[in-house]
Amino acid sequence: xxxxxxxxxxxxxxxxxxxxxxxxxxxxxxxxxxxxxxxxxxxxxxxxxxxxxxxxxxxxxxxxxxxxxxxxxxxxxxxxxxxxxxxxxxxxxxxxxxxxxxxxxxxxxxxxxxxxxxxxxxxxxxxxxxxxxxxxxxxxxxxxxxxxxxxxxxxxxxxxxxxxxxxxxxxxxxxxxxxxxxxxxxxxxxxxx
Amino acid sequence: xxxxxxxxxxxxxxxxxxxxxxxxxxxxxxxxxxxxxxxxxxxxxxxxxxxxxxxxxxxxxxxxxxxxxxxxxxxxxxxxxxxxxxxxxxxxxxxxxxxxxxxxxxxxxxxxxxxxxxxxxxxxxxxxxxxxxxxxxxxxxxxxxxxxxxxxxxxxxxxxxxxxxxxxxxxxxxxxxxxxxxxxxxx
Amino acid sequence: xxxxxxxxxxxxxxxxxxxxxxxxxxxxxxxxxxxxxxxxxxxxxxxxxxxxxxxxxxxxxxxxxxxxxxxxxxxxxxxxxxxxxxxxxxxxxxxxxxxxxxxxxxxxxxxxxxxxxxxxxxxxxxxxxxxxxxxxxxxxxxxxxxxxxxxxxxxxxxxxxxxxxxxxxxxxxxxxxxxxxxxxxxxxxxxxxxxxxxxx
Numbered sequence: 001x002x003x004x005x006x007x008x009x010x011x012x013x014x015x016x017x018x019x020x021x022x023x024x025x026x027x028x029x030x031x032x033x034x035x036x037x038x039x040x041x042x043x044x045x046x047x048x049x050x051x052x053x054x055x056x057x058x059x060x061x062x063x064x065x066x067x068x069x070x071x072x073x074x075x076x077x078x079x080x081x082x083x084x085x086x087x088x089x090x091x092x093x094x095x096x097x098x099x100x101x102x103x104x105x106x107x108x109x110x111x112x113x114x115x116x117x118x119x120x121x122x123x124x125x126x127x128x129x130x131x132x133x134x135x136x137x138x139x140x141x142x143x144x145x146x147x148x149x150x151x152x153x154x155x156x157x158x159x160x161x162x163x164x165x166x167x168x169x170x171x172x173x174x175x176x177x178x179x180x181x182x183x184x185x186x187x188x189x190x191x192x193x
Numbered sequence: 194x195x196x197x198x199x200x201x202x203x204x205x206x207x208x209x210x211x212x213x214x215x216x217x218x219x220x221x222x223x224x225x226x227x228x229x230x231x232x233x234x235x236x237x238x239x240x241x242x243x244x245x246x247x248x249x250x251x252x253x254x255x256x257x258x259x260x261x262x263x264x265x266x267x268x269x270x271x272x273x274x275x276x277x278x279x280x281x282x283x284x285x286x287x288x289x290x291x292x293x294x295x296x297x298x299x300x301x302x303x304x305x306x307x308x309x310x311x312x313x314x315x316x317x318x319x320x321x322x323x324x325x326x327x328x329x330x331x332x333x334x335x336x337x338x339x340x341x342x343x344x345x346x347x348x349x350x351x352x353x354x355x356x357x358x359x360x361x362x363x364x365x366x367x368x369x370x371x372x373x374x375x376x377x378x379x380x
Numbered sequence: 381x382x383x384x385x386x387x388x389x390x391x392x393x394x395x396x397x398x399x400x401x402x403x404x405x406x407x408x409x410x411x412x413x414x415x416x417x418x419x420x421x422x423x424x425x426x427x428x429x430x431x432x433x434x435x436x437x438x439x440x441x442x443x444x445x446x447x448x449x450x451x452x453x454x455x456x457x458x459x460x461x462x463x464x465x466x467x468x469x470x471x472x473x474x475x476x477x478x479x480x481x482x483x484x485x486x487x488x489x490x491x492x493x494x495x496x497x498x499x500x501x502x503x504x505x506x507x508x509x510x511x512x513x514x515x516x517x518x519x520x521x522x523x524x525x526x527x528x529x530x531x532x533x534x535x536x537x538x539x540x541x542x543x544x545x546x547x548x549x550x551x552x553x554x555x556x557x558x559x560x561x562x563x564x565x566x567x568x569x570x571x572x573x574x575x576x577x578x579x580x
Binding site: 022023024025029068077079083099105169176180181184 | 398399400401402403404405408450451452453454457458461490491492493495496497500501504505555556559560561562563564566567568570571573574
Binding site for chain 2: 033062
């Protein structure tokens, strides 16, 4: 597999949300608008790339039986760093995403990539894998956020194209499940072969 | 790939990783502590700036009871006389606390309001912090002429669509701030 | 009265799964059979209640006392992981029958974000019930809240597993089969639960 494929497979073929069904909680909870979905995706991307790199560097020296706790500690460290950085420089986004920033620790994508890829590959490859998966995740969240925003608020990235409200249910919990379900149907129908 | 596991290297590895990570976090915490405080102070400063008329010397934070809860307020004075007050007021919205900064000029009119923090439903109650028509109706609101309550309760305020509870909480926070303003004036 | 409101709010109004989206992965993963859904609900209820209690105490008496709040995320996840291990070992010794029933679900729980989510929520978020003033929960309230939240998760999962078993027997278009139709069903279930909003 060449470097480009490492990067692109996360976007369609092994898309973490539509194909692997990983990291669904933040996907549903933070996609009330395109911009929120994108912010959550980028936050996860940050942790994913750094933890993949760190884990690929330390993996050969970690005793097998304690590798999961060690990986969790490493991931939690990067998540906490991200929390501080966001509080300091993007406090508004941090407040909007709230609980789902610390919950990146238990996002199955991050630990999943550490287990499935980073612990047996080099640092550069792991970084690319993290970047690809992170982009796939960000892309899916942005699309879902966009669909919900268009239907629910009648706006695109915060710019309103109708006056008044959209179909409010799409901004709320039921709309998240419905949109994700129908997007998966479209994904199955047209992209997954 | 992975090293052999025995009790000694397992304990050693976990301890070292935990110590190292704690050290990294402590370092990052120290570095970002000031920027975080500055960011929070900026949010407060911006919202005070928003609800008070421009110009005027801003006082330090002063303690005050608003709606039965301990809170704070700031005074803006021009040439030594208090011209306007920014009062922080908290009530309970639909899904959690709703905290406002309410600016009141010395003649008892509302200058402007701004949301400091809320946990309302995105797309519904959360509009109290972004919805132009809802927010602008408080600018220059004179409680002597109009009734500070949503139309459903016989008042003069337009509620946010499908978010009457949030709108009521917003109105109540302003009422509490107005009551607190009378207490300050009375002193 | 306040405890009653906490329970109603946690189970129905702010259902952790249907309104807050926590624990979606295992929810979709194990809800295809009623029996596994029941087993998982039991294990989750047990772990959420215990983990929230322990992390609440650690936060109050260790992290806050020694000004180590910046270690919150890392400490909580380690405590939860260790706790799940301990529960597994203890259960194996004390009650083999219960271990048989819950055992296989326990390792899955460490990465169930509902557990970490509730633990972080109760120490950072201010709650208000029945129009009372907003406040951080004290210990008894925390336990009641955690237990009721977990019950709400179990309720949603068991309801959904029942629906899904019927779904298996129906002729679903190919592209909808499996997870997509499951999500659409949860969406309708969530819509039904929205009817509870505003009652507390």
